[in-house]
Amino acid sequence: MSLRHAVLGLLTKGPASGYDLLKVFDVSLSNVWPATQSQLYAELGRLAEAGLVSVSAEGPRGRKEYSITGEGLAELRHWMTDVEPARVMRSDMLLRVFFLGQIDPGQARDYLRRQGEFATGQLERMEGIRDLVEKGQDDLSVYGRIALDYGLRLGQAQREWAEWAEKQIR
Amino acid sequence: MSLRHAVLGLLTKGPASGYDLLKVFDVSLSNVWPATQSQLYAELGRLAEAGLVSVSAEGPRGRKEYSITGEGLAELRHWMTDVEPARVMRSDMLLRVFFLGQIDPGQARDYLRRQGEFATGQLERMEGIRDLVEKGQDDLSVYGRIALDYGLRLGQAQREWAEWAEKQIR
DNA sequence: ACGAGACATGTCTACGTTAGAAGGTGCGGC
């Protein structure tokens, strides 16, 4: 149930409509917590009903602009400081690794190579983003930069792992 | 829908009952693809109905032992070679990082420190497992070892990231 | 004046996951 907190978090940067949030999700949070449009609108509705956000303005085309309330802010902070992050990791990429013995060594190496290449591609993409964001010094940039760095470091580790793993298979 | 393939993969190592598989999940696959008991039994039922596994023996207490069929093996291999792994990564740990500006710097540093400590703990746990498994040379050990190494490398990267990130906050 | 495309919200269905209760059977130890 973290979509709720993702929405609250984004609303701390100012009021926004469902449509606005959707766009922000796509460019910033999608790598960390993807969300579809139907999820977003539904969550905004629930959030409003629970009093964690309020409709602060209505615009053309039925646009509703939501603002975070004091209660919402409190809930966000509570979640950040008192709720332990869920540590479940699910990876069908890694699941396949367990069963690599089922296919022949050449195919297994191919598989690992593809994972390495994928990581490399991701890295390039993230480096591009890093260079773009480099300049900003606001909260969003500072912490967005830290989150990005997480992706960068993990991507590197994954690439190195894939290269190493490929060599393990004879 | 990878639970299905996790089950098929485990059954390549020999026939097993739902109960057996549950135990194997807990000790080996749970870090990669957790599953609950109800999920497992339900999946076995669907798998049997689809002809990917068959009931090869019935034991006491209504025990049903499932074996993978040729069709099941084919499906597993198809999944491994032809289906691209899903790349969605969802992390509420990282989601919080985006909003670290909402709490005060001391708390933010605490948060990052806890993430580093958690990674360290995980690493120790995984190193213990590695030392235990070290000896085996069967497929399971070889590829299990490679999967474990993934965890090890990512854990290290995460720990280093957390330590670095903590220093970024003034 | 009009049409294309962006803006904007909402509903529905299906599926996979989680959590827990409920209910029965065989086995080993005392």
Add this chain to the structure above:
DNA sequence: GCCGCACCTTCTAACGTAGACATGTCTCGT
């Protein structure tokens, strides 16, 4: 002999996610 525990399965309810579908409005360029 019997008691407790491990074994083993089934079912239900709720939740979160994914994607399609439906619907309507405003704006801008021509």
